[in-house]
Amino acid sequence: MPELPEVETVRRALALHIVGQRVDTVEAHPVKMRRPLDPAALRQGLLGQRLAAPRRRGKYLLLDTEGAGSLLLHLGMSGRLLLSDRTAQRPAHTHLVLGLDSGAELRFADPRRFGLVQWLDPGQEEKERGLASLGLEPFDPDFIGHIPPLLRRSRASIKALLLDQGLIAGVGNIYATEALWRSGIRPSRRGSAIALARLERLVEAVQEVLAEAIAAGGTTIRDYANLAGDAGSFAVNLKAYGREGEPCLNCQTILRRNVIAGRSTAWCPKCQH
DNA sequence: CCAGTATCCTGCAGGC
DNA sequence: TGCCTGCAGGATACTG
Numbered sequence: 001m002p003e004l005p006e007v008e009t010v011r012r013a014l015a016l017h018i019v020g021q022r023v024d025t026v027e028a029h030p031v032k033m034r035r036p037l038d039p040a041a042l043r044q045g046l047l048g049q050r051l052a053a054p055r056r057r058g059k060y061l062l063l064d065t066e067g068a069g070s071l072l073l074h075l076g077m078s079g080r081l082l083l084s085d086r087t088a089q090r091p092a093h094t095h096l097v098l099g100l101d102s103g104a105e106l107r108f109a110d111p112r113r114f115g116l117v118q119w120l121d122p123g124q125e126e127k128e129r130g131l132a133s134l135g136l137e138p139f140d141p142d143f144i145g146h147i148p149p150l151l152r153r154s155r156a157s158i159k160a161l162l163l164d165q166g167l168i169a170g171v172g173n174i175y176a177t178e179a180l181w182r183s184g185i186r187p188s189r190r191g192s193a194i195a196l197a198r199l200e201r202l203v204e205a206v207q208e209v210l211a212e213a214i215a216a217g218g219t220t221i222r223d224y225a226n227l228a229g230d231a232g233s234f235a236v237n238l239k240a241y242g243r244e245g246e247p248c249l250n251c252q253t254i255l256r257r258n259v260i261a262g263r264s265t266a267w268c269p270k271c272q273h
Numbered sequence: 274c275c276a277g278t279a280t281c282c283t284g285c286a287g288g289c
Numbered sequence: 290t291g292c293c294t295g296c297a298g299g300a301t302a303c304t305g
Contacts, residue, residue, distance in 0.1 A: 007297080032281080033281090034301090059298095059299080073293085074300090077283095077298055077299055092283095110283095112281095112283050112299095114282070114299055114300075130300080155274075157275090157276085160276085165299090221297080222285080223284090223298075260281075261282090263298095
């Protein structure tokens with residue numbers, strides 16, 4: 001579910017509402033997620049701490065405490081982070097609840113449990129595999145210069161390369177599909193078989209679609225909600241993702257669908273080469 | 274090196 | 290109305 005724009009939308013809202021808040025209560029359930037959630041470590045790290053400015057890296061969120069250490073979060077496919085009144089009903093599958101001194105609660109719910117909730121002591125962040133192996137941020141000033149040559153170096157499909165978090169941090173199935181449609185590149189094409197100029201157009205399209213989606217508060221297909229529980233509005237602007245069988249908005253050809261790099265992919269057989 | 278598959282889970286839509 | 294199947298925005302560990 002949540003790719004970079006959705007996680008960034010949540011991060012911005014957190015920055016407005018939780019910075020400086022003290023964590024007065026920690027309620028954590030020892031559920032199995034990508035890794036088992038560890039209530040004792042979370043309580044030990046978070047209880048009584050004030051929260052600093054939240055950071056995002058790829059699809060990960062890092063909630064630093066002013067003391068030391070950070071809460072590492074990943075929303076997986078169905079994760080939600082919600083800031084709610086204490087009296088408001090909790091969603092099903094709420095695994096972590098931080099009571100803040102404002103009286104609000106920061107809640108993490110994740111029905112499918114593909115997400116991650118992990119306390120990081122100082123120094124652990126650098127050793128965290130998922131974080132340390134991330135590639136460039138799409139809004140890094142070096143992005144346009146560095147990424148196209150890297151994409152040309154590989155014989156993997158360009159779709160697989162866009163989804164590779166070790167190359168580009170934060171792009172998932174929706175925005176990879178959209179950027180390929182926008183730049184007229186067939187998702188199955190090998191990176192090494194695409195001219196550099198076209199790859200430059202592709203990475204610009206990645207930046208554009210991510211920026212537009214952030215401005216719209218992200219894409220909600222089903223599960224995604226922002227910190228307040230509201231849907232993002234970018235779904236109406238999707239041109240390819242989920243539109244297989246419908247006419248291309250560029251040339252009216254019926255969009256096709258197949259599985260590339262293990263993920264459902266919609267594309268136009270006429271516009272994308 | 275790379276494609277494909279399976280796995281971890283719940284929930285929902287669609288077919289019958 | 291119910292049951293069954295397939296599919297879903299992710300990451301990772303396998304196999305061939």
